[in-house]
C-alpha cells in the first residue's frame with residue numbers, strides 16, 4: 373500500500389478507507405482496553421493518533437514501541453472523537469522499523485535548548501526544531517520567489533576566494549599546505565598551495581555579485597558565508613547564510629524601499645504558509661510572536677540617519693538610561709544594545725539607519741558630499757539588532773582606488789573588482805540579509821544556534 377503522509381492523512385475526510393502511515397512515535401499511552409500512539413513524520417507539526425486494540429497485538433511488542441521508535445501502520449481512517457483532531461487511525465497492523473532504547477536523549481519533553489544543543493544531531497526530531505526548520509525552508513522559498521517575481525537573477529558566487537569582501541580580515545584560510553611541516557620549517561610557500569596563492573572562505577558574495585549586477589541588471593546571491601570572528605553571542609555564527617541582492621541604477625531611497633518590501637514579503641509568507649508551525653511556536657516559545665509578525669507588516673520602518681540616532685542615544689543617557697558600552701559620541705560604532713534600544717524602546721518598530729561615518733564601514737560604500745558619511749542603509753530589528761547591512765556603492769574608479777589605498781588594502785587583490793568601475797561604471801547598490809537572523813525573528817527563537825541545523829561557533833564544529 374502506498375504511504376500517506378501524516379499531513380495528508382490529517383486533512384483527509386475519506387473515512388472508512390484503509391491507509392498506511394509511517395513515522396516516529398511522539399508518545400505512547402496504554403490502558404487495558406486501548407493504546408494511543410501519537411505518530412509524526414515531519415510533514416507537519418501535528419501528530420496523527422493511532423488507536424490500537426491491545427488484545428490484537430503481542431503485548432511485549434506493543435510495549436516496546438516507545439517514544440522515538442519508528443513504525444509503519446496500516447489501519448482505517450476514522451473521524452476522531454478527540455478534541456482538536458479531525459481524523460485518526462484504527463490500527464490493523466504495525467511494522468516496527470526501529471525501536472528506540474530508553475537512553476534516547478530527546479525522550480523527555482521540556483528539555484532546555486542548551487541540553488538539546490549537546491545532542492544537536494538528535495534535536496532535529498523534536499517538535500520545536502521540526503517547526504523551526506520547516507519555517508526555515510519556507511523562508512528560503514519566499515526569498516527565491518520574491519526576487520524571481522521582481523526580475524532578479526539568482527547568481528552563484530564562489531565560496532573560495534582570493535579577496536576579502538569586507539576588508540575586515542576575519543577569514544578562514546583555505547589551504548592544502550601541510551601545516552605541521554610549515555610549523556617545523558617556519559616557511560610558507562603559497563606557490564606550492566593548491567591555487568598557487570593565499571585563498572580563504574568567502575565572508576560575502578557581494579564583490580562578485582556586483583559583477584553580476586553590472587551585467588544582468590539585478591541579481592541576488594543566497595549561500596553560505598564564513599566569518600572567523602570570535603563572537604560568542606546569540607546573534608553570531610562562524611558559518612551563516614546570507615542573501616545579497618545587488619542592483620544597477622538604484623539610489624539610496626529605492627534601496628531602502630527594496631529592503632523593507634523584501635522583509636515584509638518574507639514575514640507575510642511565513643504568516644500565510646507556516647500557520648501551524650507559527651501557532652505552535654507562539655504557544656510554546658514566544659506568546660507575542662504572531663502579534664509581532666503581524667505588527668511588522670502594518671508599520672512603516674523608521675528611516676533615521678546615524679547622526680540622529682546618536683542624538684537619541686545621548687539624550688537617553690542624559691535621561692538615565694544605562695548602557696554597558698558608553699555613548700562616546702559621533703564616530704562610534706553602535707553595539708547591539710544601542711541598536712536594540714532604538715528599535716525596542718525608543719521607536720518600537722524596525723529602523724533603517726543611514727549615513728554612517730565612513731570610517732566605521734566598509735571600503736566600497738559611496739561617500740556623501742560631506743566626505744565624512746556614507747550612503748549605508750542598515751536595517752535594525754527588534755530582538756535582533758542588525759538584520760540587514762546595505763549601501764549604495766562607490767562607483768567612481770579614482771575614489772574607490774583612493775579608499776583601498778588609504779585603508780592599506782592590497783590593490784592587486786581587487787584588480788578585477790576595480791574593473792567594474794573602469795569599464796562602463798554605473799551607480800548601483802545592494803544589501804546583505806543574515807538569513808539566520810531573519811529566521812530568529814520569524815520563529816521567536818532566542819539563539820542563532822537553534823535556527824540552523826548544524827551550528828558552527830567558536831570551539832564548536834561537531835557533527
Ligand code: 4AD
Pocket residue numbers: 537538575576577578599601607608609610612614616617758759760761762763802803804805806807808809
Ligand atoms: O553587514 P554585513 O557584514 O554586510 C556584508 O557582508 C555586505 N557585503 C552585504 C552587502 O551589502 N551585500 O553582513 C550582512 C548581514 C548582517 O546585517 C547580519 O544580518 C548578517 O549578515 N551577519 C551575520 N549573521 C550571523 N552571524 C554572523 N557572524 C554575521 N555577520 C553578519
Ligand code: MG
Pocket residue numbers: 758760761
Ligand atoms: Mg553590517
